Amino acid sequence: MSVNWLLPLLFLGAFFSSPISLTISDQSGNPLVQLSGEGFQENLDEALFLENIDMVFSKGAGVLKLDSSDGFWDRESNEFFLSDVFMSSPSGFNLSADSLSLDILEGKAYADSSFEIDYGHVFISGIGLSIEIDTLSGSIEKKGKVVLKE
Structure with missing residues (x-):
């Protein structure tokens, strides 16, 4: 493929994918x-498709980090569906999963596929996992306002 064909493809890729940044704060800011x-999407009313995802969950001094190669946010269920996930916590455990569904408002994550947890000298692997993330729970009120519980 010549350089003349490559430049339009790079331009189109940059046109359809744009940087996205989102911060959810508590009532104190x-x-x-x-x-x-x-991100890229044809219709934001249905879903927001994302690539190279980085999420940081913070509460007090603790920070939970999550990285994913790609996924999407389903507007109807308010859930993220992520692929190739790696999560690290301040308590020292690391979680990796082929796919993960994440409900931020309920503070729950589900791995229907294979997963691995590394917690110091303990290593757990399997298929199917359900965890609760106590950093977040809340509700969505009218007009899309997100209310998080402490």
């Missing part, structure tokens, strides 16, 4: 979730 990635 303290950031609880920070998301960054590259």
Whole structure:
């Protein structure tokens, strides 16, 4: 492929994918979730598709980090569906999963596929996992306002 064909493809890729940054804060304005990635969508009413996803969940001094190669946010269920996930916590455990569904408002994550947890000298692997993330729970009120519980 010549350089003349490559440049238009690079331009089109940059046109359809754009940087996305989102911060969800508590009622005091303290950031609880920070998301960054590259997004593209045909219809934002249905879903927001993301690539190179980085999420940071913070509560007090603790910070939970999540990285994913790609995924999407389903507007109807308010869930993220992520692929190739790696999560690290301040308590020292690391979680990796082929796919993960994440409900930020309920503070729950589900891995229907294979997963691995590394917690110091303990290593757990399997298929199917359900965890609760006590950093977040809340509800969505009218007009899309997100209310998070402490």
